[in-house]
Every structure is written in C-alpha cells, then in structure tokens.
Amino acid sequence: MARTVETTPFADQRPGTSGLRKKVPVFQQPNYVENFVQSLFDSLEGFAGKTLVVGGDGRYYNREVIQTVIAMAAANGFGRAIIGKGGILSTPAASHIIRKYKAFGGIVLSASHNPGGPHEDFGIKYNIGNGGPAPEKITEAVFARSKVISRYMIADIAPVDIDTIGTTEAAGMAVEIIDPVADYAELMKSLFDFEAIGKMFASGFRMAFDAMHAVTGPYAKEILERRLGAPVGTARNFVPLPDFGGHHPDPNLVHAKALYDEMMGPDAPDFGAASDGDGDRNLIIGRGIFVTPSDSLAMLAANAHLAPGYRSGLKGIARSMPTSGAADLVAKKLGIGMYETPTGWKFFGNLLDAGMATICGEESAGTGSDHVREKDGLWAVLLWLNILAVRSQSVKEIAAEHWASFGxxxxxxxxxxxxxxxxxxxxxxxxxxxxxxxxxxxxxxxxxxxxxxxxxxxxxxxxxxxxxxxxxxxxxxxxxxxxxxxxxxxxxxxxxxxxxxxxxxxxxxxxxxxxxxxxxxxxxxxxxxxxxxxxxxxxxxx
Structure with a gap:
C-alpha cells in the first residue's frame, strides 16, 4: 500500500560530481534520504513499469537505505528492482547490470574511497540508462526539486530479504536479488585472455590484491582465485565490512602502505594491486616499482591490443585535465583521437557513447574502457595481468621500455x-x-x-x-x-x-x-x- 508523506526541504542536498555525500548522521535525519530519493524520482520521466538497479559498497547504512529505496521505487511506479545479494554491487558492476538488463537507471549507494562507519561517510548516486553517472542537467534538477519538495511517496511493506537470490514482490513491484559478481565476471572473461593469465599463475606467478575490506573482495576472490587459479590468499581483506575494517579504503601509497612496503621488499610478489570502497579505483605496483595512475593509463592504452577485447585497436583515448600527458604521446603514436576533459567520469560518457574513445583515465586512480560507463578498478588489474601474461616481462621492464619509447x-x-x-x-x-x-x-x-x-x-x-x-x-x-x-x-x-x-x-x-x-x-x-x-x-x- 503506497502512501504520501508530508515533508519539508533540506537546504544541503546538491549532488556533487559523484552524487550526494554526507556523514551518516546527516543521512539518518528523519526524511533526509526520502527527500533526496523522491527529488530524484520527481526529476525523471518515463520510468513507470521500468527496471531500477540498486546496490552499494556495503558501507554502514547501506542495507537500511536499500530498504527505503525499494519501498519508494514501488510507490513511485517502477516495475522491477534488481539488487545485488546483501546489497552489494561494485560501481562498475552496477553500470554493467544497468546496461545488460536495459534498466531505466540505477541507484548506487557509496561514498567511494571515503571512510565508512556510524560517523563516517555515506553517499547516494544516480546512474542513467547508459550505465554512467547522471549528467549535470539531472543533478541540478534534483537539487532544484529538493529545495521545494513537500511530499514523498513510500509503500508500507515488510523489509525485503536481500540475502537470498530470487524474485519476490513488494507492493506490486518485482524485486530480483542477483549474484552481484556473476554477470561482471562473465564480462571480464569476454575481454581478457583468462587462459593465458591462468597459465601464468600456474607457472608460479605471485600476486597480492588488497580489497581493503571493500566491495571488490567478492569479485577478486571469484575471478582471481576461482576462475584464474591464483593461489588462495591472493585476494586479501576480501570480506566487505561496514567500516572497511576501520581503515580508509583509498588505494594510494598512504592507505595501502603495507602493500607498497611488501612490494618494495626482498621477497615481493610479482604484482601488487588494490581497489577502493566501491571498486572503481585501482592501485598498480610491480616488484620494486609503483606505477602512477597517469602512467598506468598510458601503458594500458599502448598494450591494450594484447587483450582479446581490444585487438581491433582503440578508437581514442580520453583523460581528465589534471592527468599527465603520458597518454597523449601514446594516442599520437597510434594516430587516434586524444580528449582532455574536466575531472569526473560523466564527461567521458559522451565520448564513449559516440564511439570516439575506448580507454579513459584519471590521475585519481580511475581507469576504464567502453565496456561500462564507470571507471573500473578490477578491469585495470586484469588488463595488467593480461599484458604481463603475453609479454612475459615484469612491470618494471614494461615501464622502462615504455619510457624509453615515449619519454x-x-x-x-x-x-x-x-x-x-x-x-x-x-x-x-x-x-x-x-x-x-x-x-x-x-x-x-x-x-x-x-x-x-x-x-x-x-x-x-x-x-x-x-x-x-x-x-x-x-x-x-x-x-x-x-x-x-x-x-x-x-x-x-x-x-x-x-x-x-x-x-x-x-x-x-x-x-x-x-x-x-x-x-x-x-x-x-x-x-x-x-x-x-x-x-x-x-x-x-x-
């Protein structure tokens, strides 16, 4: 049974480049989540009977907000909600699910690389039908609506079991709980040479992947260890926790210092990597060498043709303005377009949809391609593994050869x-x-x-x-x-x-x-x- 609830506006609900982010106690205010979600739905048109994808990075307050979104989506007329089991969906996986199942859009509950916990950060982001972040015309419309909203609609339903795969009904809306990893893993298999990577692991190749108790843990466990045959223990800190184990889930040299120190040590693995809270960022470290995100973008673009999904070549490369010009030199040699955009993945969406770019990257550890419309941390790690498997060289050797060629x-x-x-x-x-x-x-x-x-x-x-x-x-x-x-x-x-x-x-x-x-x-x-x-x-x- 849907009902209409009177409310009054909050003045601070302007979405940023990655949705609305505030401290958890702010979101816990009565009607705060409801106001923002209703402002979003009021700013969209044509979703009656359509599908909404919902998931998050497992941070504190994730499960509660998912229940609110389900009840409000049903009351507002969505026909189906697809939700990752346990409320888990990495941001790139959510983008893929939206695209694969032709959903109207999706709500991603995350504050990315920011800390989680009862007094830490939470976020709500909307992705449109192409799988990418909402453009400014939508986020500005949401903010404008949030300043005058006077009511929201919500269904009186019992909490939905989001821990059991299957389909149920909530106030006339189908609620489908899916394996959050399966579809994404199949997509990765279609892009990369899993056989070659598997043989590399079988030959004794050692890797350390720090999931930082964040969302990519289940993805890394399934893909790296179960599908590619990496030794058990390759994926570390792989259980998503509401507070990320008390750590800051940002894959940089400060918050992933233990991994960096290990990779610089005498018995370092061959390859080290990490991902962030919602799975869209990456850290790449070879034995004895840290690869900056800017250099990683350039090296991935220069070697992408070694992976099956990119053998036909790249249509173009895009980077955010603050990202170094290393990728520009690759684009020039390949004779393809190079696009310099503002910071924010949404600016890459138009280029990807128009077929003008294939690989995109930001200096803030975000790299991705036209397979989804978000940056994708595990994708970057798998492309590196594919390159290492084909070239049979170390990260340090590949970097040295790249710099010798391009500067x-x-x-x-x-x-x-x-x-x-x-x-x-x-x-x-x-x-x-x-x-x-x-x-x-x-x-x-x-x-x-x-x-x-x-x-x-x-x-x-x-x-x-x-x-x-x-x-x-x-x-x-x-x-x-x-x-x-x-x-x-x-x-x-x-x-x-x-x-x-x-x-x-x-x-x-x-x-x-x-x-x-x-x-x-x-x-x-x-x-x-x-x-x-x-x-x-x-x-x-x-």
Whole structure:
C-alpha cells in the first residue's frame, strides 16, 4: 500500500560530481534520504513499469537505505528492482547490470574511497540508462526539486530479504536479488585472455590484491582465485565490512602502505594491486616499482591490443585535465583521437557513447574502457595481468621500455585535505585574479608560458564546463594544476598536480619528488598555498 508523506526541504542536498555525500548522521535525519530519493524520482520521466538497479559498497547504512529505496521505487511506479545479494554491487558492476538488463537507471549507494562507519561517510548516486553517472542537467534538477519538495511517496511493506537470490514482490513491484559478481565476471572473461593469465599463475606467478575490506573482495576472490587459479590468499581483506575494517579504503601509497612496503621488499610478489570502497579505483605496483595512475593509463592504452577485447585497436583515448600527458604521446603514436576533459567520469560518457574513445583515465586512480560507463578498478588489474601474461616481462621492464619509447612524465599529486572552505576559496579566487599577469614571469628559474582556468567544450553535445581547474604551464612542457575537489564531506580538499616531461632515458630513474621539487616550490610561491592554508606539507602525496 503506497502512501504520501508530508515533508519539508533540506537546504544541503546538491549532488556533487559523484552524487550526494554526507556523514551518516546527516543521512539518518528523519526524511533526509526520502527527500533526496523522491527529488530524484520527481526529476525523471518515463520510468513507470521500468527496471531500477540498486546496490552499494556495503558501507554502514547501506542495507537500511536499500530498504527505503525499494519501498519508494514501488510507490513511485517502477516495475522491477534488481539488487545485488546483501546489497552489494561494485560501481562498475552496477553500470554493467544497468546496461545488460536495459534498466531505466540505477541507484548506487557509496561514498567511494571515503571512510565508512556510524560517523563516517555515506553517499547516494544516480546512474542513467547508459550505465554512467547522471549528467549535470539531472543533478541540478534534483537539487532544484529538493529545495521545494513537500511530499514523498513510500509503500508500507515488510523489509525485503536481500540475502537470498530470487524474485519476490513488494507492493506490486518485482524485486530480483542477483549474484552481484556473476554477470561482471562473465564480462571480464569476454575481454581478457583468462587462459593465458591462468597459465601464468600456474607457472608460479605471485600476486597480492588488497580489497581493503571493500566491495571488490567478492569479485577478486571469484575471478582471481576461482576462475584464474591464483593461489588462495591472493585476494586479501576480501570480506566487505561496514567500516572497511576501520581503515580508509583509498588505494594510494598512504592507505595501502603495507602493500607498497611488501612490494618494495626482498621477497615481493610479482604484482601488487588494490581497489577502493566501491571498486572503481585501482592501485598498480610491480616488484620494486609503483606505477602512477597517469602512467598506468598510458601503458594500458599502448598494450591494450594484447587483450582479446581490444585487438581491433582503440578508437581514442580520453583523460581528465589534471592527468599527465603520458597518454597523449601514446594516442599520437597510434594516430587516434586524444580528449582532455574536466575531472569526473560523466564527461567521458559522451565520448564513449559516440564511439570516439575506448580507454579513459584519471590521475585519481580511475581507469576504464567502453565496456561500462564507470571507471573500473578490477578491469585495470586484469588488463595488467593480461599484458604481463603475453609479454612475459615484469612491470618494471614494461615501464622502462615504455619510457624509453615515449619519454617519462614525472608526475605527483599533493592533497591538502579538510582545508577550511573560506581559506581554500580565497586561494583560488586570488590566483584566478592574477592569471592574466603570470605569462612571461620567471619563478624559481621557471618561465611561465601560459596560465588559464580550464574550460571544456564537449565535442559531442556542445556543452561548456568552465572553472575546471587552474593551469600554469612552463617552458619545456612542465606544468602545475590547482583545483578544489568535490569528493569530500568536510571542508575542502585542495589538489596540486605537478608534472615534468623528461625525454632523456638517462634521467628516467630520478626520485619523483626530487625531480619535481622546483615546480612544487614555484607552485607554492605563485598560489600561496602555505600562506592560505597554514599547512607546511600536504596530507597525502601520490
């Protein structure tokens, strides 16, 4: 039985680049989840009788919100809900399920790489029928509706058993609980040479995959160990936990330090990898070498033809603006299109749907292809395994050969987390105000050739996205980029990206931070990072 409940608006329900993210206690306020979900449904048209995919990364409050979404979807007229068993669906798997079963859309419950727990982060994101994140026209419509909403619709139903595979009914809507891994695993099998990878494992190849007690644990256990024959124990921390075991599920060198230390040790496995809270990011480490996400994108693109799903070649490569230009050099050699977009996977969706790009990536450890419309952590790991199996070389050897062919883009990202929002905005506003005066100036011996606030003109739909990050370019191809991130829930995260191109193979073994030291100092002098933030050093360096 559906009923209408009166409500009053909340002022803070504007979705960011990855949906609405807040602390759990915010979502636990009476009517908070209901208001946002109803604002979403009110902003969509034509879903009566259609299918809605629902799942999340297993973080705290995931199961409760799934029950709310089921009751509201039924009351609002959806015909079917497809839900991962236990409420589990990785973000790339959710994208695949939407596409495979031709669903109207999907609700993904996750705050990605952010911590989970009773006082940590939660998120609700909507993906459209192509499997990708909702475009800005939808998220802005949701926000506009949330400011005036006066009622929501919900069905009075008993909690649905989401732990048993099968189909039940809820207020006239079919509720189908599915194996969250099976469809995704079959997709991976269609893209990669499982036989070659299996033979590599059978020959003694050793791998360590840290699932960080997050969503990719069940996927890694099934694909790596059961289907590819990797030894039991290859997938570590593979049980998803509501608080991710008390850890931060972000696969970087700070939060996956134990894996990094092992891979740099005397008895390191051949290959190390990790994924994040919702399974869309990846960390790649070879024995004795960390591969930056920017370099990983370039190396995957250069070698993708070794995997069955990409033997016909790439249509193009896309990267976010802050990502290094390493992939640009690959695209140039392959004679294919190269697209520089703002940060946010939704900007890749148009290029993928239009057949203009095959592989996309972001420096924030997100890489993927046209197989889904989200970045995909395990996909990147499997493509690396396919490349290693075919080339019979180590990660370090493949990287050295790549840099010898294309040159090396020394690259690093410095994150200043939880900066007071007024201080972060003051820094950006001050820097924007002097961009026109920077070209021609010399800072720390580096001559500035160009300074701008990046704007993206979408080649598919003609839309324009402005103020996407401040770029300062120097003679010789070096650059620094500054932008505020929209993925946190407290204060602002200031990101500084630093890049130097080095064509000389004799200089490809430098320490990255040392190679970038003059650019880092110049960035602080130009932008006044320490002066504005009061920080002597970044929170995280990757």
């Amino acid at each position: 090396r883009n020394y690259y690093s990202r410095h994150d200043y987390e939880a900066v007071a929002s007024d201080a972060a905005n003051a820094l950006v506003d001050e820097l924007r105000g002097k961009l026109s005066s920077l070209p021609g100036k010399v800072v720390r011996g580096l001559k500035i050739t160009k300074a701008d606030d990046f704007a993206y003109h979408d080649p598919v739909d003609g839309s324009v996205s402005e103020h996407q990050g401040i770029r300062i370019l120097f003679e010789g191809g070096s650059r620094v980029v500054l932008r505020l991130s929209g993925t946190g829930t407290s204060g602002a995260t200031l990101r500084l990206y630093v890049e130097r191109y080095e064509p000389d193979p004799a200089r490809h073994d430098l320490d990255t931070q040392a190679a970038l030291s003059d650019l880092i100092a110049a960035a602080d002098e130009i932008a006044g990072i320490r002066r504005h933030t009061g920080r002597e050093s970044p929170s995280v360096i990757t």
